[in-house]
Amino acid sequence: MxxxxxxxxxxxxxxxxxxxxxxxxxxxxxxxxxxxxxxxxxxxxxxxxxxxxxxxxxxxxxxxxxxxxxxxxxxxxxxxxxxxxxxxxxxxxKPYLSDFDLNQAKDEVTVLSQFGMLSEPVFxxxxxxxxxxxxxxxxxxxxxxxxxxxxxxxxxxxxxxxxxRLENDWASSFWEEQGMMLEYRKQRLNALGESKLVLEGDGWSLSADQAKQTLWAGGRAKLSNNRSFVPILPMQSIHASVDSASAEGSFIASRPFQVLGREVVGARFTIKDGKVVAFHADQGEDALAAFFAVDEGAKTVSEISIADNDTMESRYLGKSVHPHFAKELTTSVVLGGFSIDVLTTQMDDEDVDASKLCRSLVRLEIPVGDSHLSLKLTNANGDEQLVMYEGIYTETGGV
CATH class of the missing domain: 3.40.1830.10 (Thermophilic metalloprotease (M29))
Structure with missing residues (x-):
């Protein structure tokens, strides 16, 4: 040990x-x-x-x-x-599965924090x-x-x-290579410019516009002096924030996840004008209702996070139980507050509002990745790129 x-x-x-x-x-x-x-x-x-x-x-x-x-x-x-x-x-x-009163949980910031559901503060x-x-x-x-x-x-x-990857002494080399790979993916997607994202699964499709003046982010972080570091390990995902009024369509959770001490199974969502307008779950539907009651922004599609579906994380983490790993186990659709690391030139609240980013108090990563998933990006020039096919990031380029 x-x-x-x-x-x-x-x-x-x-x-x-x-x-x-x-x-x-x-x-x-x-x-x-x-x-x-x-x-x-x-x-x-x-x-x-x-x-x-x-x-x-x-x-x-x-x-x-x-x-x-x-x-x-x-x-x-x-x-x-x-x-x-x-x-x-x-x-x-983290309390994990519990019998917290859902009405109490949704109304108390300390309880929301315990469950890891608070968004990043926008300072x-x-x-x-x-x-x-x-x-x-x-x-x-x-x-x-x-x-x-x-x-x-x-x-x-x-x-x-x-x-x-602690079984041997090569863990540092593995994560260094992983950081370089994710850096390449970010550079390639950011080179496309702000794009329309179309995420398609088995029997569902969700489209959204990337928020203006934002970039793909995730993986390694870099300071102004070019010093790099990794805020979170394991790292498998990169993410893009979307215009809070742009998402349309539907999506289905690909594996169970936890909300306010309840396990949610078989969740399905219908999206219109960026927000959840209908939802159903085979189990845990009351927890989703409590989450959506926190504030109006909790119903907003704020982010698309992509991660390969054939990784160690995807195989070993069969369900999403802790927020630290939520974005790393597979591709997810995020509801609620946006990630601050996507920002570029925003200097004040007016700039954030101009990018139409969701500023909900809470956020929730919902896993959607599986072997049927695809993601296509189309930029303002009409250039298309297939980013994911059958749940795996593709390096092939065009569509």
């Missing part, structure tokens, strides 16, 4: 945060993940040769903060280069300008959602190791 955790820590350091000598790392952690925080901090000092600060938090409040110093005395340490941040996520802190003047990452740590409750209630610790760690 210790070797596996050390390998995970080194993956975070080398592939995700890309720590350098002189960086000062700050680790936010709950008490349940404090031991891994200490391991990560000690490993980080070997690279940065600077003090790492561990900040223990409880329900958003700081409990204590203490430093982990490198072996070198302060006089021999390198100059400080840059602040780097990460947040450890205890995957068991255009306070965008994070340092490398950062969310680092999940597995637990029994998370594993039980996917492997059954009798899942063992060994099965849990086998699952987590497979998702992060």
């Amino acid at each position: 210790e070797n596996l955790l050390r390998r995970y820590a080194r993956l975070v350091i080398s592939a995700q945060l890309k720590l350098m000598e002189g960086d000062t790392l700050s680790i936010n952690t709950e008490s349940s993940t404090i031991q891994f925080a200490r391991l990560l901090a000690k490993e980080a000092t070997l690279t940065t040769r600077q003090t790492v600060m561990i900040v223990e938090i409880n329900h958003g409040k700081v409990v204590q903060a203490y430093p982990i110093d490198p072996a070198e005395k302060e006089i021999f340490r390198p100059p400080v280069r840059m602040v780097v941040m990460c947040h450890l996520i205890d995957l068991d802190s 255009l003047d306070r965008r994070i300008a340092v490398p950062w990452a969310n680092i999940p740590y597995p637990g029994y409750n998370w594993a039980a959602q996917l492997l059954g209630k009798h899942a063992s610790d060994e099965e849990m760690w086998n699952l987590f190791s497979a998702l992060y």
Whole structure:
């Protein structure tokens, strides 16, 4: 176990945060993940040769903060280069399946936050300008959602190791190549310009216009000084925001997903003028109704996220149970708030409104990817590109 955790820590350091000598790392952690925080901090000092600060938090409040110093005395340490941040996520802190009162859940921001359903805050003047990452740590409750209630610790760690490619020492190389591949996909799709997206599955079709002055985003992130980092692992998806009034058609969820403590199975949606006008589910329909009652924007199609349907994530995560992995397991249609990383020249709220982006308090990723899925883009010049065929991103170009 210790070797596996050390390998995970080194993956975070080398592939995700890309720590350098002189960086000062700050680790936010709950008490349940404090031991891994200490391991990560000690490993980080070997690279940065600077003090790492561990900040223990409880329900958003700081409990204590203490430093982990490198072996070198302060006089021999390198100059400080840059602040780097990460947040450890205890995957068991989410309530998963529960009997929360749906009316209470939809009306209380703290409960919505517990379920991981809040949208990103749109603070255009306070965008994070340092490398950062969310680092999940597995637990029994998370594993039980996917492997059954009798899942063992060994099965849990086998699952987590497979998702992060921790079985050997080549994980960093794998994710570096993955980041380059997603970068290529973004560049290629952004070169088309703002496009009309047509997503088609088995018996359904959904079209939408890409929001103006936005780009395809996801995968690796890059600062203004060209320093790159990976906010979330595993990374399989890239996404585009859509004009909040443009979506038309219907779509069907390809696998179960959780909403406010309920499992939703067999969900189907009808979309008109960008919003859900009708929906049905074989199970969990009341949870969807509660989600849509949060605010009017919750019914809006805000984003299309694409990820191959033949990946380790798609095979091992048979249903969407935690928001950290929701966009990475397969292609999804997103309802509610938009992702702020798609923005380009927007400087204020008027610019955001001009791009017709949905600003709902909440958001929900609904998996639609399977072996029948296709996605076609058509730009303003009429140039068409088949982006996905039979659930797999295609490099072939035209249609």
